[in-house]
Amino acid sequence: MKIYLVGGAVRDALLGLPIKDRDHLVVGASITQMQQQGFRQVGKSFPVFLHPDSGEEYALARTERKTGYGYGGFDFDAAPTVTLEQDLIRRDLTINAMARDSEGQLHDPHGGMADLNARILRHVSPAFVEDPLRVLRVARFAARFHHLGFTVAAQTLRLMQQLSDSGELAHLSAERVWQETERALAEPNPEIYFELLHQCGALAVLFPELAALQGVAQPEAYHGGLDALAHTLLALQLAATEQAPPSVRFAVLLHDLGKALTPKSEWPRHIGHESAGLKPVKALCERLRVPNEWRDLALQVCAQHLNVHRALTLKPSTLLKLFDRCDVWRKPERFSHTLDASRLDAIGRPDQQQAAYPAQAYLQGALAAANRVCVKAIVADGFKGPAIREELSQRRLLALAQFKARESNS
Numbered sequence: 001m002k003i004y005l006v007g008g009a010v011r012d013a014l015l016g017l018p019i020k021d022r023d024h025l026v027v028g029a030s031i032t033q034m035q036q037q038g039f040r041q042v043g044k045s046f047p048v049f050l051h052p053d054s055g056e057e058y059a060l061a062r063t064e065r066k067t068g069y070g071y072g073g074f075d076f077d078a079a080p081t082v083t084l085e086q087d088l089i090r091r092d093l094t095i096n097a098m099a100r101d102s103e104g105q106l107h108d109p110h111g112g113m114a115d116l117n118a119r120i121l122r123h124v125s126p127a128f129v130e131d132p133l134r135v136l137r138v139a140r141f142a143a144r145f146h147h148l149g150f151t152v153a154a155q156t157l158r159l160m161q162q163l164s165d166s167g168e169l170a171h172l173s174a175e176r177v178w179q180e181t182e183r184a185l186a187e188p189n190p191e192i193y194f195e196l197l198h199q200c201g202a203l204a205v206l207f208p209e210l211a212a213l214q215g216v217a218q219p220e221a222y223h224g225g226l227d228a229l230a231h232t233l234l235a236l237q238l239a240a241t242e243q244a245p246p247s248v249r250f251a252v253l254l255h256d257l258g259k260a261l262t263p264k265s266e267w268p269r270h271i272g273h274e275s276a277g278l279k280p281v282k283a284l285c286e287r288l289r290v291p292n293e294w295r296d297l298a299l300q301v302c303a304q305h306l307n308v309h310r311a312l313t314l315k316p317s318t319l320l321k322l323f324d325r326c327d328v329w330r331k332p333e334r335f336s337h338t339l340d341a342s343r344l345d346a347i348g349r350p351d352q353q354q355a356a357y358p359a360q361a362y363l364q365g366a367l368a369a370a371n372r373v374c375v376k377a378i379v380a381d382g383f384k385g386p387a388i389r390e391e392l393s394q395r396r397l398l399a400l401a402q403f404k405a406r407e408s409n410s
């Protein structure tokens with residue numbers, strides 16, 4: 001039996017990047033032999049094992065035969081006769097299809113090193129089209145390595161287009177699509193993931209609500225000629241630049257979905273797009289089984305971003321309504337994320353990246369003022385049951401009025 005280091009660990013070491021997972025490939029061993037050596041099999045049908053001491057992954061070299069649509073429709077052959085080359089040829093990208101043996105020798109039958117030096121993401125073989133998930137994987141690696149100068153090879157992009165046109169993407173499970181998307185959102189350039197998906201036609205299949213933003217005009221004075229999709233992706237790029245949490249990036253991505261529903265006769269204005277956007281945000285989150293907390297933040301940002309923008313002009317009673325609707329008393333962190341996403345929306349416009357956004361500090365100040373109202377004092381004053389809530393509201397309203405007066409005088 002021979003053991004190789006493969007995939008991301010080999011690639012990242014060559015790029016001088018920190019190594020996250022060390023995946024190993026075992027050639028010339030059977031499942032029984034692995035078990036006899038103390039390795040523990042992960043799952044029944046998958047020839048992957050965990051090392052008894054390090055817990056690192058060891059996969060048997062395997063070939064695959066496609067038996068159905070999308071991810072999961074494969075038969076594995078992990079017999080001891082499967083060679084290193086046979087295993088590497090079924091991998092997605094040449095830079096992911098290199099192996100290093102225990103003597104330190106690099107095995108690179110598909111020109112991964114040359115592509116790595118030329119900063120090219122290239123498919124390994126025409127078998128690329130057998131797994132539609134690879135469209136998303138390539139886009140994700142492009143989002144990760146864009147800042148290092150990587151681009152997708154023209155031929156690989158054509159295969160991605162072919163896969164998008166074939167209808168196979170629709171057979172990918174929601175879990176797989178979300179897993180890649182969630183990881184892409186955490187990359188340094190998540191906007192590249194969505195741009196590439198758009199370029200190859202996959203966005204219209206997997207994220208039709210987003211694709212519909214393309215060509216949707218916005219007021220020239222605010223958006224300097226950017227359509228709603230370009231504005232969204234610029235705001236997403238800024239979110240990643242300032243290392244906003246992935247859930248905030250996701251909310252930024254979905255904040256303007258309602259603009260695709262404005263009748264064309266009303267363009268470039270989009271009155272009511274905040275409430276119109278709730279339906280497509282819900283539909284997308286439901287379809288991809290997005291975690292509840294991410295969905296709720298996206299819904300809040302969609303519904304409230306305009307109210308946040310105009311915070312300084314809001315009456316105390318409207319401010320209180322905004323706080324109540326955002327459930328700030330129980331979910332302060334979500335509200336703070338809503339403020340960040342709203343600011344990213346505001347600066348996600350040409351020449352606005354450095355613009356000040358006073359609404360954020362203003363709302364934080366207003367919230368702090370409202371929070372100083374003490375429930376204990378209300379109880380001590382003899383209020384009980386629903387009366388406490390009513391009195392709390394009144395006192396918060398007063399605190400907000402005092403805050404607003406102070407701010408206007410300063």
Ligand SMILES: Nc1ncnc2c1ncn2[C@@H]1O[C@H](COP(=O)(O)OP(=O)(O)OP(=O)(O)O)[C@@H](O)[C@H]1O
Binds near residue numbers: 009092097
């Ligand atoms: N759907 C797929 N099609 C082809 N090859 C794949 C696929 N999924 C994974 N691989 C191969 O398995 C390796 C490990 O996959 P994994 O998803 O862990 O990515 P990685 O390259 O280790 O990057 P990272 O874990 O840092 O995102 C890849 O480098 C690639 O060679």
